[in-house]
Amino acid sequence: KAGVTQTPRYLIKTRGQQVTLSCSPISGHRSVSWYQQTPGQGLQFLFEYFSETQRNKGNFPGRFSGRQFSNSRSEMNVSTLELGDSALYLCASSLWDRDGNTEAFFGQGTRLTVV
């Protein structure tokens, strides 16, 4: 069974540009979450998509957005990049049930460097 696939693995962008990251979840998983990992702030939740709808959102500015397609693949977009956006962005897919009994499977991440 294929795992969570994130593309690209590495990305270098210039301040002020925008970037789109992609995540393909495990087949059958309808929930996709995004996290930002930095040395200073650690792992922080960005947002979660479930069946093409944003279900939850973390405390990040509106420059961070996402979407999910009908095949559950998800994209995350960051506009007007700032140096502080440099981070490892992790995608997690989950098979979520009504009892909330679930576990998140993480991709290898996309390392974004803003210069």
Added chain:
Amino acid sequence: AQSVTQLGSHVSVSEGALVLLRCNYSSSVPPYLFWYVQYPNQGLQLLLKYTSAATLVKGINGFEAEFKKSETSFHLTKPSAHMSDAAEYFCAVSDESQAGTALIFGKGTTLSVSS
């Protein structure tokens, strides 16, 4: 607000020694708790999870954790450390304020294993 505290950002042990990584959480409802491991330049791999079925949870690679409600703790242990256990370990709790799969992570503990 919920939080996860990992005591000790860095733990060093000798090969064959006991591994003990500490995690305390705060939650107003019975939580789901997780331990993840991250190797350099990789995503997160689930070691084990607590979902109220049993207080002693066994995970992969010989790790286990015990949920102690009275102490609000979920410490990770392994009887005998291997060199391959050197990595960063994260404790996480399910976010009770969100109706999905969002996780709140601790800051992480780097485990070093010496021969």
